[in-house]
Amino acid sequence: MTDPTAPSLTPTPPARTRREQIHEVASRLFSQRGYHGASMRDLAAELGMQGGSLYAHISGKEALLIEIVEQAARQFEGALLDLGTDPRPADERLREAMARHLTVVAGNLESATVFFHEWKHLSPDAYARVTAWRDTTEAFYRGLVAQGVQEGVFRADLDVKMTANLILSAVNWSYTWYHPGGRLSPREVADRYAGLLLGGLRAPPQEGTP
Amino acid sequence: MTDPTAPSLTPTPPARTRREQIHEVASRLFSQRGYHGASMRDLAAELGMQGGSLYAHISGKEALLIEIVEQAARQFEGALLDLGTDPRPADERLREAMARHLTVVAGNLESATVFFHEWKHLSPDAYARVTAWRDTTEAFYRGLVAQGVQEGVFRADLDVKMTANLILSAVNWSYTWYHPGGRLSPREVADRYAGLLLGGLRAPPQEGTP
DNA sequence: CCTACCGATCGGTAGG
DNA sequence: CCTACCGATCGGTAGG
Numbered sequence: 519m520t521d522p523t524a525p526s527l528t529p530t531p532p533a534r535t536r537r538e539q540i541h542e543v544a545s546r547l548f549s550q551r552g553y554h555g556a557s558m559r560d561l562a563a564e565l566g567m568q569g570g571s572l573y574a575h576i577s578g579k580e581a582l583l584i585e586i587v588e589q590a591a592r593q594f595e596g597a598l599l600d601l602g603t604d605p606r607p608a609d610e611r612l613r614e615a616m617a618r619h620l621t622v623v624a625g626n627l628e629s630a631t632v633f634f635h636e637w638k639h640l641s642p643d644a645y646a647r648v649t650a651w652r653d654t655t656e657a658f659y660r661g662l663v664a665q666g667v668q669e670g671v672f673r674a675d676l677d678v679k680m681t682a683n684l685i686l687s688a689v690n691w692s693y694t695w696y697h698p699g700g701r702l703s704p705r706e707v708a709d710r711y712a713g714l715l716l717g718g719l720r721a722p723p724q725e726g727t728p
Numbered sequence: 729m730t731d732p733t734a735p736s737l738t739p740t741p742p743a744r745t746r747r748e749q750i751h752e753v754a755s756r757l758f759s760q761r762g763y764h765g766a767s768m769r770d771l772a773a774e775l776g777m778q779g780g781s782l783y784a785h786i787s788g789k790e791a792l793l794i795e796i797v798e799q800a801a802r803q804f805e806g807a808l809l810d811l812g813t814d815p816r817p818a819d820e821r822l823r824e825a826m827a828r829h830l831t832v833v834a835g836n837l838e839s840a841t842v843f844f845h846e847w848k849h850l851s852p853d854a855y856a857r858v859t860a861w862r863d864t865t866e867a868f869y870r871g872l873v874a875q876g877v878q879e880g881v882f883r884a885d886l887d888v889k890m891t892a893n894l895i896l897s898a899v900n901w902s903y904t905w906y907h908p909g910g911r912l913s914p915r916e917v918a919d920r921y922a923g924l925l926l927g928g929l930r931a932p933p934q935e936g937t938p
Numbered sequence: 939c940c941t942a943c944c945g946a947t948c949g950g951t952a953g954g
Numbered sequence: 955c956c957t958a959c960c961g962a963t964c965g966g967t968a969g970g
């Protein structure tokens with residue numbers, strides 16, 4: 519009926535190398551079953567090959583984990599990097615940073631999950647690189663908060679570290695609940711989160727009812 | 729030198745059954761290496777016994793996971809339950825709920841980590857129970873937000889679901905960064921988070937500089 | 939709680 | 955990319 523070798527009329531998805539396919543399926547399996555819970559034979563089977571055949575394309579299971587985690591780290595880094603020199607006021611920069619951060623999570627839910635859960639299983643070298651990346655991201659958000667205070671856009675009494683922790687909680691925890699087909703786009707989530715964080719939950723004092 | 733059978737002068741820690749010791753070490757190993765990455769032989773070795781001897785005390789590896797995850801769920805549930813009927817205004821209830829939630833996370837970092845990472849590996853029955861618990865907790869926070877709006881304590885235009893998501897992000901993500909010996913107690917973290925959430929980051933409009 | 943063991947499965951390799 | 959295989963390790967059990 520459907521001959522897999524027949525030319526398809528639907529537009530072919532962008533050509534992916536076998537290596538990219540392996541990374542893609544590995545991200546899904548690692549995110550669903552965990553790094554140690556997903557076997558190389560599972561991975562091979564999903565790609566229609568034998569377990570040993572994987573090693574014609576990749577050097578080993580851990581190399582796969584390293585590449586998935588580091589690619590995720592690079593995506594986060596690339597999304598936030600140029601915001602360091604953005605001329606807008608800190609509240610707008612915060613909104614933009616959260617939007618980009620959430621877009622990376624939402625657009626790469628599987629590798630983001632692997633990134634957040636499985637980085638502890640990396641070998642010392644890759645482990646250190648991921649830790650460094652994490653520190654950079656925290657420093658970025660702390661810097662943003664501190665600049666906002668200096669600009670007079672944010673309250674002067676903010677605890678910079680805890681404020682950055684709160685922002686990071688919001689954008690990172692999204693990997694647990696966000697579903698791409700859902701009600702809100704990543705940018706809409708960011709707008710609502712940023713609005714809540716900037717304005718607070720408390721109702722403003724009533725006019726004329728003192 | 730130190731005879732392990734000699735009576736100790738330092739106060740003995742509360743008597744723990746062998747089963748409790750097994751749960752404790754299993755929580756640590758599961759949190760550090762993941763459920764599938766930690767072997768029953770590792771666990772036995774840390775307790776000074778042979779692999780097979782574990783099965784005199786427990787029925788299997790998955791039973792261990794189930795009990796760790798469900799005990800964590802019960803702790804969260806117990807901490808939040810009676811707040812449903814607390815008579816204080818919603819902003820104080822929010823602060824209290826966050827303090828209790830963070831206290832459970834901070835006081836059980838290892839089992840909380842297992843709870844957040846490994847619940848997907850449960851068999852269907854236990855999986856369903858954990859999902860139900862998760863729904864209950866989300867409903868609790870959504871209810872709290874909705875009540876705050878009704879009371880006039882929170883802004884009338886809040887997105888209840890996203891507000892609850894933001895609160896849950898803050899208290900749950902804490903398992904990734906909180907260290908018991910650190911600068912702030914769980915209650916102090918809750919106070920700062922609640923202060924930020926309620927009041928917002930934005931500096932209040934300047935008096936006399938319109 | 940130990941010894942000794944079970945079948946299954948693991949990541950990975952040799953040779954084609 | 956396959957066949958056939960390696961040693962290691964897995965969760966768990968029998969019998970004491």
